[in-house]
Structures are given as structure tokens and as C-alpha cells.
Amino acid sequence: MAIFDIKLPKRIAKALRLSNGDVQKQQRRVLKKLLTKARFTDFGQKYHFDNILMQEDIVHSYQKTVPIYNYNSIYKEWWHKTLEGKADICWPGKIKYYALSSGTSEASSKYLPITNDLLQGNKTIMIKQLLSLRNYTDVNVRSIGRGWLMLGGSTDLEKGPGYYAGDLSGISVKKSPFWFQPFYKPTKRISKEKDWNKKLEEIVSHAKDWDIAFIVGVPAWVQMCMEMVIERYHLNNIHEIWPNLSYFVHGGVSLEPYRLGFKKLLGKPIVYIETYLASEGFIAYQSRPNAQGGMKLVVSDHIFFEFVPFDNENFLPNGDLVDNPETLLVSDVQEGKDYALLISTPAGAWRYLLGDTVRFTDKKKFEVIISGRTKHFLSLVGEHLSVDNMNRALQLASEEMDISIPEFTVAGEPHGTFFAHKWFVACDHPIDEKKLITLIDENIKKLNDDYAVERKSALKDVTIKVLPEEAFLNFLASRGKMGAQHKFPRVLKGDILEAWNKFLIEKEY
Incomplete structure (x- = not known):
């Protein structure tokens, strides 16, 4: 069964038919949809979403009315209430799932709300990315109907008082649609394993039984897994056991430091496809080959974007935002400059500072690269090393x-x-x-x-x-x-x- 032959749910099929119109209209429509659905929440009532929706320029009114939040500030004021089981705080209903995320430096875990609306939006973008593989003429897209090896978090989620918490990849697999199950590897039993070393050992022991064409994961861990498979079965390269391996979908960190290492593990070229799937939402994906490393921003779907120039006028030396920073819309950015992302999502993140910085490589196609983190740069004496x-x-x-x-x-x-x-x-x-x-x-x-x-x-x-x-x-x-x-x-x-x-x-x- 090929992925392109599957009859998709009507809601997703409708979303996939959205036209590539004016980006300002697309983003305004996204914001209006978010505000409309959340207008009766505690957050929507405090910041008068109903009044914002009545204004001629709802974008300007929204920016003027709602303050900018980071994780600590929105959790302290709002999200902690959802963990106590309270409903209709920042998004309608109770939050039943949380993505545990600590980024790359925080010692304690962050509890990021995950809603069905957010997961539905993420699924729509995933399917759009799959459909974009038609643009990759050097690989047979029918190979996608073979096995997918997803090196993600455990699907055995942490049980809280009225909610479940875990890695976003584990939540996504646990709630994945029925038509995806035949492709998915490893097995449900292995996916539940919380001990990462045991999970890797299980994957390696079953590698000979799988026909893998598609690998998804963070480069470092995928590379380690392939090295272990090659060593276990005394192979020259990974294609000796997975001859149909054609795609590696990666994200989280840049592939460049790993590219040479991957090349040495392969028997033939594969297609590398970058995604920008954060715990807070599916931000962007690489939609075509040779896109200068850029990923297509998902401007017409479920996330409203704002951009803060990443410079000394808007950020303090420690990476914190100044009061009242300059904020731009996607139509106002410039290529080659770094911007910090503010996102508003169907999980109750409002003007939320994601912590990543992006750089537009092609403004007409809304393509970006992740250039760093607001806290992860070195500028001891003004060297601005990203x-x-x-x-x-x-x-x-x-x-x-x-x-x-x-x-x-x-x-x-x-x-x-x-x-x-x-x-x-x-x-x-x-x-x-x-x-x-x-x-x-x-x-x-x-x-x-x-x-x-x-x-x-x-x-x-x-x-x-x-x-x-x-x-x-x-x-x-x-x-x-x-x-x-x-x-x-x-x-x-x-x-x-x-x-x-x-x-x-x-x-x-």
C-alpha cells in the first residue's frame, strides 16, 4: 500500500487544498481562527479576544493587547493551572497530554501542552511534506510504502493526575492514525521501552527482519544506531541490510557536522530532508531539493508567526528580550538576517518566544534555516558567533x-x-x-x-x-x-x- 493511494480524512484533505495566496491574508486567517476558538478561555477573556476580532486590523490589535511570553512567564501565570486539571485556561477544554522538553540546557523539564488541534495541524503538515517528495526526482517515492524506522521517545507516557506526559514523538506515535501503523518500526513493544540503551539493542537485534526505506530522528542517535547495526552484522555499509533505505528525515540540530560520518555508513546516496518539528508545533519542512538548506515555513496552517530581529537593540547580552522589542510579520522580514521566533498556536501558546533563531534564505518561498538559539551564541567581546x-x-x-x-x-x-x-x-x-x-x-x-x-x-x-x-x-x-x-x-x-x-x-x- 503506497502512502499516496490512501484516502485521507476530510479535515486533512481540505487543509491540503489551501491555496498559496497572499501570505498576509493567510496569517491573518490563521490568527483569526486561533482567536475565535480561544475567545471563551480565561486567557481570551482577560485579553479581550472578542474585541480584537471586531477590529479592522486584528493583527495590530492582537500585538498591542497581548504581551510577549516565554516559557517561564506563561507557565507561572497560566499553564500551571492546566496541570492542576483546570479547563479552558489558554485553549478550550482540559489538557490531557504534555510534551516534556528541556531543550539542550535546562536542568528541569518543561511541560508543554499538547492538544488534539495541535496534533491535527502537525499531521496535516506531515502529509504535506510527504506529498512534496514528488519534487525529489532522483528517488522512487513509492519506497515510502516500505518500513519507517522512527528513533523517538518512549510511547509509555508518564501518568499524572488527569494527564499523560512524555516526549512529543512518543505522544505522536501513540496517537498516530491507523493507516500509518503498517509502516511504523520499531514494534509497539520496543517503542514503549524507556531505557534508551535497551531500546537501541532491541532495534539492532530486529534490524535484519525489517525492510527500512525511511529513517526519522536526530542525526547523532541515528548515526549511532546504524553503526551498531553494521557492527552487529559485520557489514560494510547499512545498505547491505536495508537495500531500500532512501530517505533520512532529520531535525533538532544541523546535519552538517554529521554528513561525512553518514556518508561512510552508506552504500549509495540517500535523500536528506530537514524538518523543524518543535514540541510547540510543526514550524517548517524542506519541501524541495537544493533549497539552500531552507525549510518552508507553514504560514497557511495552524501557527501565527512574529519575528524579533536578533540584535543588540532587541536582546540583552544574556539572550533575554528587552521590554517592548520590535516585532515583524513574515511579509516584513529580510533575507540573511537572524530573527527570534514568536508563535501563537492551537495549544494555548500566545506570542510565545520559542528560543530558536531563524534566517530567511528565500523570502518569496518563505524558506528558513535554523541559525541558532537566543541563549546559545558567543559574544564575549562582540564576535557574535552563532x-x-x-x-x-x-x-x-x-x-x-x-x-x-x-x-x-x-x-x-x-x-x-x-x-x-x-x-x-x-x-x-x-x-x-x-x-x-x-x-x-x-x-x-x-x-x-x-x-x-x-x-x-x-x-x-x-x-x-x-x-x-x-x-x-x-x-x-x-x-x-x-x-x-x-x-x-x-x-x-x-x-x-x-x-x-x-x-x-x-x-x-
């Missing part, structure tokens, strides 16, 4: 040296009365550390003018420490963050940097 700069510089250095670096992170540190950057990279083979850090440094100078200037003044040095990959994985495990949903932070600051340095000393890395 995660995107780091990924690209490391990719270029890895390609030149023909080495695979599956993990890395960067920290700032004092250097006399000035400052330095210290890189920590994972590599399980002997490498020339001096050559690697020199290439990284020179590549960043070419990519980032501010960095190049500061390397001649206050940013006095750039150093490196090469570690085995297990050091990064063991650190995550020590913080209870093993599994497909967890990612190593690309920038270390504050308490997590202190914990990392202490860990390296204690474990004698």
Missing part, C-alpha cells in the same frame, strides 16, 4: 581533513585580561588537533566579519580539546538526558559549563 557559523566552519574543516566529528560544543573563557574560545570536539580517531582548530578559526573568520575583527583584538586565542564520543553521551546520561529527543548544547555557559568541566575532571577525560 551556531550556524560553528556548524559551517566545522563542516568545512572536517571535509578538508576527511574526519567525522559527531559532536561538539564551545565555551568562552578568560585569557588574562581578555578572552578566548575553547572547543570540545568528539572524534574516535587520532587527529591533528592544531590543524583542526586552525582550520576552524580561519573558516569562522571568513564567515563572520565581527569574529575576524575581534580575533585581532580582545579575542586572544582559540583552543581545542578532542574527546571520545562517549564523553558527550556519558555527560548527557549523567544528567538524565539519554535518548532520541536529547541534544548536546552547542554553547556552554553558566551552571552547565561548570558541570561539564567537573564531569571531565571526575571521569579523567
